[in-house]
Amino acid sequence: MHIGAIVSLAGDRQRDDTSFVRRYSRNGRGFLTGTSRAYLDILGQNLLERGTAKLRQFDSVSIRTISETPASTSLLPARSAKSTNFITAWESAVARHLQEGAEQLLLMRIGSYSDLDYEGFLRFHLQRRSTLTQAYGPAGALDLALVNAECLRGTDGPYRKVLSTFISEQERFFYDGYVNPLNQPQDLRTLVEDGLAGRCGLQPVGNQVSPGVWIGAGAQLDPSVSVCGPAFIGEGSRVADGCSITGSSSIERDCEVDYGTNVDQSCVLQGVYVGVGLNVERSVVSPKKLFHLDRNVEVQIDDERLVGTTRLATLSRAAAFGRGNAE
Structure with a gap:
């Protein structure tokens, strides 16, 4: 058939x-729009x-x-x-x-x-x-x-x-x-947690290098990085020395987490640069934006030394959106 x-x-x-800070009174809809x-x-x-x-x-x-x-x-x-x-x-x-x-x-x-x-x-x-x-x-x-x-x-x-x-x-x-439903950032965070814990069929794409820790192809982690599973680091991403990844966090492909930064109970979306010495907790981070899951607040960050876009992300995005519509 x-x-x-x-x-x-x-x-x-x-x-x-245009707003620097955006607060969502209900459920955080809007953060994932734009693409x-x-x-x-x-x-x-x-x-x-x-x-x-x-x-x-x-x-x-x-x-x-x-x-x-x-x-x-x-x-x-x-x-x-x-x-x-x-x-x-x-x-x-x-x-x-x-x-x-x-x-x-x-x-x-x-x-x-x-x-x-x-x-x-x-x-x-x-x-x-x-x-x-x-x-x-x-x-x-x-x-x-x-x-x-x-x-x-x-x-x-x-x-x-x-x-x-x-x-x-x-x-x-x-x-x-x-x-x-993936209607809001909290839904995204729940899906990541459920996928890492095996509570749904969403399988991490990568090699399981230790219990609950998946690493994508070409990802680079400095030997000093502390990763406490469950956790996911995507293809081509780089995590610098002195960083820690904890609390069922996910770092998607083509990201860079710079020196001494801690990522806990958070999702870093594809192609994001996270700067030096930051504490990212209970957040979803996209290029130039951070959504705090508990406070239900989105913050726009224009200083690319804090949060920005990696060069690899620009190339990958151009390739993805250049695809045809029919197969």
């Missing part, structure tokens, strides 16, 4: 970044790569990726949705999959994380002989659906309008396993 997958990259809402969460490395690999790797476990699958607009709110395009670049790309992706003989369409959005078994989801869909099946977790609909491609062949008008007629009659696949 051939599966045609359409992978949507969750859109990011724009916001004003798609799909490209955000978590324990050495981003969600797009992890998601497509799971899709390739099907015997026959073709994958197309499209970027959503910031206003997109639903996995399934609405019947009344106005034409946008996303809608046009979505319609085109459906048409291409149908032309290539796809028997089932798998629709998914990259932006959250779950351990849902795609093959089990497909079996349920086929056993029920369903036209449309959507996955649901304890908190509601998940960003995953299957569509019998036959119902879209030979139809008049946009595919989204045809598909919308089946939404009210959809089958629901209830999943009670691990789900992390």
Whole structure:
């Protein structure tokens, strides 16, 4: 059976970044915007790569990726949705999959994380002989659906309008396993901790050099560095002498942690430089920004001697965003 997958990259809402200090009264939404969460490395690999790797476990699958607009709110395009670049790309992706003989369409959005078994989801869909099946977790609909491609062949008008007629009659696949919405920095921190502790299927990418400590390819740690597991240091990252990494912390790829800095219970995102003699505790650090998990405060840091971007990160980011949309 051939599966045609359409992978949507969750859109990011724009916001004003001029404030030096930003306090979130509710949940810290906004810190992870600006680049798609799909490209955000978590324990050495981003969600797009992890998601497509799971899709390739099907015997026959073709994958197309499209970027959503910031206003997109639903996995399934609405019947009344106005034409946008996303809608046009979505319609085109459906048409291409149908032309290539796809028997089932798998629709998914990259932006959250779950351990849902795609093959089990497909079996349920086929056993029920369903036209449309959507996955649901304890908190509601998940960003995953299957569509019998036959119902879209030979139809008049946009595919989204045809598909919308089946939404009210959809089958629901209830999943009670691990789900992390990744809506806020605290969710990211929880996912890292759970991955390092083996509480979910998110595996660190690297070699386990001692119990609970993973090191990515080409990472360099000075012999004086103290690492207390669980911990993760990503590919190509460098940790200078006198540093300590503790408390289930993660240092993603292409980072540099400079002399005498302590990282505890924190996540340093890909391509970040962390300066000399700092104590980074209970924080998520991105280029020029730090989010304190307990105080729910984001601080913009313009002094690159404290927090900045490494040269390797610039090269890697350019390569990642230069990729095509179809495979």
